[in-house]
Amino acid sequence: MKEKGTIYPYIPNSVPAVKAEMLKAVGAATIDELYADIPENIRLKRSLNLPKPLLSESELARHVEGLLEKNKSTRQNLSFLGAGCWQHQVPAICDEINSRGEFLTAYAGEPYEDHGRFQALFEYESMMGELLNMDVVNVPNYDGFQAAATALRMAARITGRSRVLVAASTGADKLSMIRNYLKPDIHVELVPYEPTLGLMDLAALKTKILEQDAAVFFENPSYLGFIETQADRIAAIAHAHGALCVVSVDPISLGVINPPVEYGGDIACGDIQPLGIHMLYGGGHGGFIATKDEQRFVMEYPSRLFGVATTVVEGEYGFGDVAYERTSFASRELGKEWVGTAAALWGISAGVYLALMGPQGMVEIGEGIMQRVRYAMKKIVNIPGIKIPFEETHHFKEFAVNFDSTGKPVAVINQALLAQGIFGGKDLSGEFPELGQSALFSITEVHTQADIDRLVATLEEVVR
Amino acid sequence: MSKPISKKPALRRFHQASWDEPIIFELSQLGQRGVLIPEVGENIRQEVGEVAASLPDSIRRKTPPMLPEMSQLHVLRHFARLSQENLGVDLNIDVGQGTCTMKYSPKINDQLARSSKMADLHPLQDESTVQGILEIMYRLEQMLKEISGMERFSLQPGAGSAAIYANVAMIRAYHAAREESNQRDEVVTTIFSHPSNAACARTAGYKVITLYPNEDGYPDPNALKAAVTERTAALMITNPEDTGIFNPKIEEFVRVVHDAGGLCCYDQANANGILGITRAREAGFDLCHFNLHKTFSTPHGCGGPGAGASGVTNDLTPFLPKPTVEFDGQKYYLDHERPQSIGKIRPFYGVAQNLLKAYAWVMSLGADGLREVAEVAVLNNNYLLKKVLEIRGVSAPYAKGKRRIEQVRYSWERLSNDTGVHSEEIGYRAADFGIHYWTSHHPYVVPEPMTLEPSESYSKADLDEYVAILKNIAEEAYSNPEIVKTAPHNSTVHQIEHESFDNPDEWAVTWRAYLRKVLKK
Numbered sequence: 008m009k010e011k012g013t014i015y016p017y018i019p020n021s022v023p024a025v026k027a028e029m030l031k032a033v034g035a036a037t038i039d040e041l042y043a044d045i046p047e048n049i050r051l052k053r054s055l056n057l058p059k060p061l062l063s064e065s066e067l068a069r070h071v072e073g074l075l076e077k078n079k080s081t082r083q084n085l086s087f088l089g090a091g092c093w094q095h096q097v098p099a100i101c102d103e104i105n106s107r108g109e110f111l112t113a114y115a116g117e118p119y120e121d122h123g124r125f126q127a128l129f130e131y132e133s134m135m136g137e138l139l140n141m142d143v144v145n146v147p148n149y150d151g152f153q154a155a156a157t158a159l160r161m162a163a164r165i166t167g168r169s170r171v172l173v174a175a176s177t178g179a180d181k182l183s184m185i186r187n188y189l190k191p192d193i194h195v196e197l198v199p200y201e202p203t204l205g206l207m208d209l210a211a212l213k214t215k216i217l218e219q220d221a222a223v224f225f226e227n228p229s230y231l232g233f234i235e236t237q238a239d240r241i242a243a244i245a246h247a248h249g250a251l252c253v254v255s256v257d258p259i260s261l262g263v264i265n266p267p268v269e270y271g272g273d274i275a276c277g278d279i280q281p282l283g284i285h286m287l288y289g290g291g292h293g294g295f296i297a298t299k300d301e302q303r304f305v306m307e308y309p310s311r312l313f314g315v316a317t318t319v320v321e322g323e324y325g326f327g328d329v330a331y332e333r334t335s336f337a338s339r340e341l342g343k344e345w346v347g348t349a350a351a352l353w354g355i356s357a358g359v360y361l362a363l364m365g366p367q368g369m370v371e372i373g374e375g376i377m378q379r380v381r382y383a384m385k386k387i388v389n390i391p392g393i394k395i396p397f398e399e400t401h402h403f404k405e406f407a408v409n410f411d412s413t414g415k416p417v418a419v420i421n422q423a424l425l426a427q428g429i430f431g432g433k434d435l436s437g438e439f440p441e442l443g444q445s446a447l448f449s450i451t452e453v454h455t456q457a458d459i460d461r462l463v464a465t466l467e468e469v470v471r
Numbered sequence: 472m473s474k475p476i477s478k479k480p481a482l483r484r485f486h487q488a489s490w491d492e493p494i495i496f497e498l499s500q501l502g503q504r505g506v507l508i509p510e511v512g513e514n515i516r517q518e519v520g521e522v523a524a525s526l527p528d529s530i531r532r533k534t535p536p537m538l539p540e541m542s543q544l545h546v547l548r549h550f551a552r553l554s555q556e557n558l559g560v561d562l563n564i565d566v567g568q569g570t571c572t573m574k575y576s577p578k579i580n581d582q583l584a585r586s587s588k589m590a591d592l593h594p595l596q597d598e599s600t601v602q603g604i605l606e607i608m609y610r611l612e613q614m615l616k617e618i619s620g621m622e623r624f625s626l627q628p629g630a631g632s633a634a635i636y637a638n639v640a641m642i643r644a645y646h647a648a649r650e651e652s653n654q655r656d657e658v659v660t661t662i663f664s665h666p667s668n669a670a671c672a673r674t675a676g677y678k679v680i681t682l683y684p685n686e687d688g689y690p691d692p693n694a695l696k697a698a699v700t701e702r703t704a705a706l707m708i709t710n711p712e713d714t715g716i717f718n719p720k721i722e723e724f725v726r727v728v729h730d731a732g733g734l735c736c737y738d739q740a741n742a743n744g745i746l747g748i749t750r751a752r753e754a755g756f757d758l759c760h761f762n763l764h765k766t767f768s769t770p771h772g773c774g775g776p777g778a779g780a781s782g783v784t785n786d787l788t789p790f791l792p793k794p795t796v797e798f799d800g801q802k803y804y805l806d807h808e809r810p811q812s813i814g815k816i817r818p819f820y821g822v823a824q825n826l827l828k829a830y831a832w833v834m835s836l837g838a839d840g841l842r843e844v845a846e847v848a849v850l851n852n853n854y855l856l857k858k859v860l861e862i863r864g865v866s867a868p869y870a871k872g873k874r875r876i877e878q879v880r881y882s883w884e885r886l887s888n889d890t891g892v893h894s895e896e897i898g899y900r901a902a903d904f905g906i907h908y909w910t911s912h913h914p915y916v917v918p919e920p921m922t923l924e925p926s927e928s929y930s931k932a933d934l935d936e937y938v939a940i941l942k943n944i945a946e947e948a949y950s951n952p953e954i955v956k957t958a959p960h961n962s963t964v965h966q967i968e969h970e971s972f973d974n975p976d977e978w979a980v981t982w983r984a985y986l987r988k989v990l991k992k
Contacts, residue, residue: 015840017575017768019930020847029854029931038846041853041874042748044717049753055746056617058610060837064579067835071583071827077603080591084600088593091818098506100543104550105772106585112559112576114771115568115909119902120487122963123557124773127550129982130495136981137536143980146774149629150818160674183814187640191652191676227530239529263523265532278818288604289594289819290776290826292629300984302975311774312980314972315494318965324494325967329978335670337913340679345670347632348764352772355550362495362546363505366535375511377522382515401526425597433595456512 013062081286085458086430089405089449090230091151091178091278092286095259096452098363101283105356114348118326125326128351129313131358135295138258138361138369139266139275142300145310147293147354148346151278152181154294155224155255156188158276160344161296161307162222162251163193170194171222172215172250174207178230179438181255185224193221202441205233205397207241216248222274226255227264231439231447232380232405233397234264242271258282258295258357260403262369263377274298283360284353293350293357306333309344372452376404379450379459386463387448392470396442404451407435411443413470421446423469429462482943483936485905486961488555495549496982499539505546537983556963557773558907564933566855567901567908569878569922570665570713572743572765577835580828581770589827594819598804604823605803608796611780611830618841619739619759620752621782626821627792631740632667633816634760634779635707638736639675640813641758641783641790642705645734648790648811655704655733661690663712663880665740666912677704683916688869690718695727703733710754711741713912713922715852715875725755734758734787742766743926744849744877747842751782758783767829778825792816844927848877851925851934855879858938859923862945864889868917878924880917887919892948892955894919899966900947900958904940 015021020029026038035041042050061067081094088094105111110124118125132144148154159171173185175197186195198215201208207225216223223245227235235241242252253274254267259281267275275297284291298304305312314329328334335342364372380402388395392413395406410420421431432446439445450459523531541549559565565573583589592601612624628634639658646652658672661682669679680698685691690712699706706728711717718724725735737751737759743766751759763769764777771777783791789811797806805820836844856879859865864886867879883894894910898921901908911920925934948955959965971977979985986992 013839013843015836015843017577017836018840018843018847018927019933020851020927021843025931026847026850029850033850033853033857035853035874038850041849042717042876043874044719044870044876045745045749046719046722049722049749051747051750051753055838055841057614057838057841058834060840061834067579067831068583070834071607071831072586074603074607075583075586075588077606078588078592079596079600080587081593081596082587082591086593086596088595090595092594094591094593096506096509100505100547100550102585103547104554106581107551107554108561109554109557109559110773111581111770112561113557113773114559114565114571114573115774116558116907117898117902117909118967119899119959119962119964120558120563120905120907121556121773122487123553123555126492126494126556127553128773129980132980133494133496133982134538136983137538140536141981142984142987149633149775152815152818153629153633180815180818184816187814187816188674190640190643234526234530236527236530261532262535263532264526265530269532270529285590286593287590288592288601288823289821290823292818293776300980300988305975305978305980314978314980315982315985316971316979317968319968320965323491323964325964327967327969327972329972329980331972335666339666339681339913340669340673342666342670344674345632345636345667347635347667348630348762348771348777349775350629350772351774352776355773358495359546359550362539362541362549363543364538365503365505365540366538367504367540368506368508369538370535371508374521374523375508378511378515378519381519381522385519401530421597425600430593430596430600452509455509456515 084428084430085461087432087448087450087462088430090433090447092289093281093449093451094286094453095281097283097285098360100363101356101359104359105352110352110355125313127355127358129315129326131354132313134358134361138261139297140268141275141297143305144295144297145308145312147279147295147350148310149349150292150294151255152184154276154296155181156185157309157344158253158274158296159185159189159222159224162253162274164307165303166221166251168219168221170196170220171224172196172198172220174198174225176200176205176229176231177226204400205231206235206237206400209237209240212244216244218248220248220250222251222253224253228257228260228403231407232402233400234403236401239270246271260373263373279353279357282357284356293353305330307343309334309346311346375452379454380404380406383450383459387466390467390470396445405447405449407442407445407447408432409443409445415470416444417446420469424465427465429465482939483904487963489963490552490556492549492552494982495539498541498545498549501540503540503542505541505543563906564929564937565907566923566925566929566937567906569909569924572924572926574768574926575928576768576770577832580831583831584824584827589824602803605796607827607830609798609803611826612796614833615761615780615782618746619782620750621759622785623788623791624780624782625791626780626826627817628779628781629817629822630764630775630777630779631762634781635667635738636671637781637792637816638758638760639671641787642734642736643675644790644813645787646704655702657702658705658707659698659703660707661712662916663714664709664738668707668738672707687871688714688716692720692723695724699727699731701731703728703731705734705736707736707738709738709741711876714869714880715878716870717876721754740765741877744845746845747838748845757787763825763829768832769825769828776822776825778822778829847927851929852877852879855923855925855934862942864945878922880911881921882917883919883921886945886948890948890952892952894921896955897944900944900955901940902959903961906937906940
């Protein structure tokens with residue numbers, strides 16, 4: 008039924024003579040004989056109805072590039088989008104390493120033929136450990152959402168409790184993932200934020216927290232960009248009730264902001280996309296979970312944990328899986344949650360990034376982002392009709408901007424910005440209706456003063 | 472040249488790269504920089520001063536993280552060396568990771584996905600600025616619908632296990648909508664279905680019933696009938712199973728579960744041998760999933776990012792993760808207004824660059840090409856089966872005299888009984904010849920297992936070479952077992968002393984833990 012006996016470059020044995028020789032070797036007259044176990048009545052009796060193939064690379068490239076040409080990237084425009092995926096500098100070396108076929112096309116090799124990926128991922132864990140001041144960090148799981156949801160499941164198993172308190176400033180999508188993932192046995196209760204500062208309402212936390220609570224969860228910096236400066240007090244309240252303190256952090260902030268363990272956090276989690284990984288329309292995510300090196304924590308990880316060990320030869324580093332029996336690979340439904348193909352390549356990339364940045368780079372990038380954000384907030388708040396919710400609170404790389412007094416909804420403002428080649432902030436009106444017509448603007452080290460000034464000038468025009 | 476260069480020996484004289492590379496912290500040189508950060512500029516600095524310093528004491532970091540300090544070339548060199556100490560599909564005859572479909576990932580697709588118009592897209596951009604990627608996602612969904620016969624797909628899952636998890640969550644939402652969630656608290660699977668079927672179901676709150684095959688390795692309808700009751704929420708089953716055996720009674724399985732009011736979820740991680748041959752729809756399934764990094768060629772990336780796709784019939788469509796990608800005849804858009812959706816299972820919409828690669832792969836093959844993929848994958852597998860069984864000490868339990876689809880779970884039980892050499896050790900020795908080899912998922916129902924899946928990417932000569940290596944190792948096991956039991960000899964490192972990995976006092980998941988626990992620093 009083949010059109011013209013194409014020899015496919017990806018299928019060496021599509022050469023008819025080879026096929027015939029192999030069929031003879033297996034004692035079959037036709038390939039169809041090899042499918043004898045598949046009953047006739049569930050066979051597809053026709054060809055798949057798919058587009059005509061583009062057999063040569065140039066035809067394929069022309070077609071796909073034609074589609075991609077319809078996209079307009081953040082490099083062709085000035086983007087202030089963040090909300091969980093951020094435009095940061097991606098060092099060329101990160102792409103150079105994650106494009107190498109030895110890493111890109113490997114999978115689940117043993118620590119002998121794939122020593123390299125074990126060492127690279129052990130080093131990733133180790134550098135993340137320095138950033139987080141924690142002794143245990145997992146091989147990346149899927150993304151920051153899954154990391155948060157799993158961290159909360161871990162807290163429930165560690166404490167033997169069945170409710171978690173979650174900061175109401177958490178973004179709607181992450182909250183959706185957490186709620187779904189904790190079903191049906193762990194209940195999620197929101198703790199409101201204080202309306203003028205955005206910080207967790209500690210009085211409400213004290214009222215709500217019960218002895219059945221496994222964890223208090225918050226983000227630092229929060230989804231709305233502010234820094235939770237009462238983190239130590241939240242942790243103390245959680246601990247006073249026997250609950251764990253679980254904190255989701257932006258790893259790129261950790262050169263200037265304390266990691267959770269320093270203010271009482273028991274489990275840290277987050278997303279590594281900011282660490283040398285392109286945004287990729289949301290394809291650049293990887294999750295991390297970090298804890299102290301205590302058995303009661305380590306044994307609750309669902310993820311792979313690569314450890315270092317001796318070999319039979321002096322001076323060699325060997326690697327392997329720590330406490331493998333906890334995983335579903337080893338123990339199916341008796342393992343902790345489940346584990347699968349997640350984001351190892353991004354772990355390697357993040358490791359490369361952290362090695363390039365070094366201690367000084369991480370301090371400089373954190374300080375530089377905070378300075379730009381402070382500058383942008385100062386300028387934007389002076390625009391007539393524009394307010395900044397939580398203006399008095401410290402912010403890291405994002406902040407909400409409220410347009411209520413301009414009489415224009417975010418959607419209209421963003422369309423006007425777009426017409427000027429600017430991608431405005433994420434519209435928050437759906438997920439935080441109490442903030443009115445607000446948008447979340449993100450500013451990173453890629454933004455120059457001229458970029459920020461241009462945003463301010465354009466906003467001034469647009470809201471007028 | 473006084474004489475011709477001799478012919479290559481029958482077996483490759485391989486040695487893996489062994490750079491004896493230190494841990495990266497040991498390469499640190501005080502004051503070195505690998506990359507510089509864009510300066511904030513004098514104006515901003517003057518206007519706002521030092522900002523981080525104004526943070527309250529409890530939240531401000533006082534000591535910079537103890538990261539290595541290295542120049543750019545030294546970072547590059549270190550990781551380039553580590554990459555050389557790794558084998559991927561690009562380098563080895565990667566048939567030894569059965570169930571994972573280690574096929575060639577075409578470079579043109581990687582190249583296309585590196586475009587700035589893919590890499591530098593923010594997922595929250597206005598839809599008018601991302602029509603290209605939305606169209607690719609939409610078209611890929613149409614392809615997967617045709618390949619499976621299902622009515623809608625979500626491309627949001629990060630990979631196969633996340634797709635299985637999404638499917639379980641949809642099953643749970645479906646029964647909840649019918650107010651049957653209290654009654655239906657069991658999921659039935661088989662021992663030769665991927666472990667994530669059992670593990671995701673358990674995580675989602677289900678009791679898991681695992682069926683074992685009949686004596687000949689086929690899923691047993693009687694075992695199923697005994698397990699299925701009004702408590703059954705779903706059957707979650709891989710077909711062909713991880714043994715490479717296609718369940719010929721799959722329709723009966725579906726009927727039994729449907730008759731009891733349960734749903735049927737088809738794990739199509741092993742679809743490589745059945746593309747264009749048989750589909751989830753004809754077998755009667757309500758949900759299915761594909762691993763785009765397996766069957767659809769996107770690279771495995773040392774363990775992700777992959778990409779998963781969850782397919783459902785119309786009855787389950789309201790529960791799909793949101794948003795879905797839609798087309799109104801003029802433009803592509805994201806539909807967030809899906810009140811019965813299970814919500815998010817990942818940030819945004821999926822591993823978009825891999826969706827692009829999977830799309831390009833299908834476009835480069837078409838219907839005939841996909842069928843050729845399946846047929847050659849099956850031919851390769853049955854050829855490999857024939858050749859492997861000529862090796863002393865190995866067997867292919869189950870399905871006696873029958874053909875397999877795309878992989879086989881073999882057993883070295885006889886060799887192990889004869890020589891004391893275990894399957895894992897054969898794998899370590901295989902590394903000495905530049906190939907990867909995997910035993911199987913646990914538990915080892917098949918004793919001393921080895922799971923080989925030769926996909927369509929490997930030539931007959933590749934398969935012959937792989938078999939020659941295994942044959943050589945088997946002969947060594949009989950003649951000189953020590954050489955196998957002390958392997959690897961030609962790899963990057965020698966035998967690892969594993970004991971510490973299960974000892975809380977000694978395990979070290981980070982360099983700082985190693986320094987503290989082992990070096991007592």
